[in-house]
Amino acid sequence: MAGVKRSLAVDLGGIVLTTPVMIAAGCAGTGKELTGLVELRKVGAIVSRTITLDPERGSPTPRIAESASGVVWSTGLQNPGIDAFVGEELPRLARSGSHVVVSIAGGTLEEYVRLTGALQGRPEVSAIEVHLSGPDLELQRPMLGAHVDRAAEVAGAVARMSMVPVFAKLPLHASDLPEIAGAVVRAGATGLTIGGSPPALDVQPERLRPGLGGVTGWLSGPALLPMTLRAVFDVSRTVPETPVIAVGGIRTGEDAVAAFLAGAWAVQVGTATLIDPAAPVSIAQGIVRYLKAKGLATPADVRSRLRVPASFGAASDAEEDRR
């Protein structure tokens, strides 16, 4: 189709990415490692490893085990703490020429507030991603983001303090995910990242032992894609005006397009970057090829365009009514 001006640019509620493909938290190193392996200018944004208030040494080793089409891992959020991060790693990440989204995690509301405070006024920060899959130390719950009010309280507090867009990263496996998403958006979050890795366990029968030093871990990799698509689909129907970033199992341009069709505005690439550091760029090229073949101009042209029977939404509404 002649005359179509093709562009991959996407506006995620105030942060404009040149491509809708980002590197997921914990997969972009510390700003040194990817140089020479991928042109970071061509990556929509880099999400930093998740940063906590104090330095975190992380889990015992081994920290990774392969599973069918996936990896089971647990790094225990190893990171140098917010002060060292802001001093050393953040400027280095920003020199890549890509947007830097800083991922933050706390065990209490106060920790999230202090983390956001430490990032205030830092010109290198394009956005904040709020990691909500960790334990809630204040309320003694295993997963902070699994509770509607608590997720909204924390995401809202960060959003009120932040001068840059705030994305709440919700656990993929939370029940009531659309309800949590709606509450988090009402509390002020700019957008949502869907979602945090589900829990997993690797077992080595021969040795009668778990594969990871920290025993339990989390699942990543292509095995997750259908779960990600379902969660993005459900969430984006609840908050259709809110930017949703899909993460989990995206490996090819086709996978990214599938996420757009399900309702995503952008995607993050994690495990695929570990295997092929140039994956975020080749995924963007794959998206362009798809758009070209379909005669479309931008990823927004396919967003939420999954063709489902008209009766699909109606049936669930009817069910809703019966309750």
Added chain:
Amino acid sequence: MTRLRAEILSTRKLGAYHSLTLVAPEIAEEARPGQFLAIKMPEGREFSLRRHFAVHQASRRGGWAGTLEFVVDPLGPGTEWLMSVKAHEFLEVIGPLGTAFAYPKRHTNCLLVAEGHGASSLYFLAQELLARHKRVDMVVGAETLDRVFKPIEGKRLSQTISIVTGDGTLGERGSVMDVLPEMAEATGTEVLYAAAPSPTLARIAGFCKERAIPAQVAVEERMGCGLGLCQTCVVPVARKDGSGYDHLRSCVDGPVFNPARVLWDRWLSEEPTMLPTPPEGLPVVRSWPG
């Protein structure tokens, strides 16, 4: 560090191992002993993480100039796939990665201690040390005969060599630790290099500490990416100022470490076991998904 598609020049079986030689001039030019390669796995399989191998040989001159050799120990689906690839097929390789062994400036008597697959990087080191007019002696160990890596090559590269196998099928019966003190004594060891599984490295570290022999060891910890991104292959290493320790990535901060600074007990005591869930449920602890 370069990423390229490399043609396989040849493959050969070496006892229990398999060696692959690649045409990769950019990597061969840069690679030093101790460094490693990250090999991409084929598309469409259920295993996908890169596999990592120490550089066994990087030829810069002569008829083999521009070639690179590494050695595969078949341990799982990825390594088994690598045993099946043929000459003239291509592999996608990133390398050289990680830190290299440093060569001694003042000292001359070097003892190289290898167990199993570890010998592949130490033979490369032996060549480089010989080219710098150092004396090289070796201790090479393995469980059994076909896991002793290239014993004839070992003899050729060293002034003296002591070969030990767990079952006595080649050389003396025992482990490298059984012959190490005697070899160090007999050869007047001034510097020690080792590549072996971590429990053996821990014992070698203890020996070097006791005898005050400066040493460098190449560790083996399970890696995700090998590129410094995923932070899974960490080793606890004491800080220089004595203020504690850090989890350093064995792919970018290692694999070669000073064994005196590795906290071996901490590292190796972390062997996981399955614990039953208590009836009152699991306590909420700081265990981050991240």
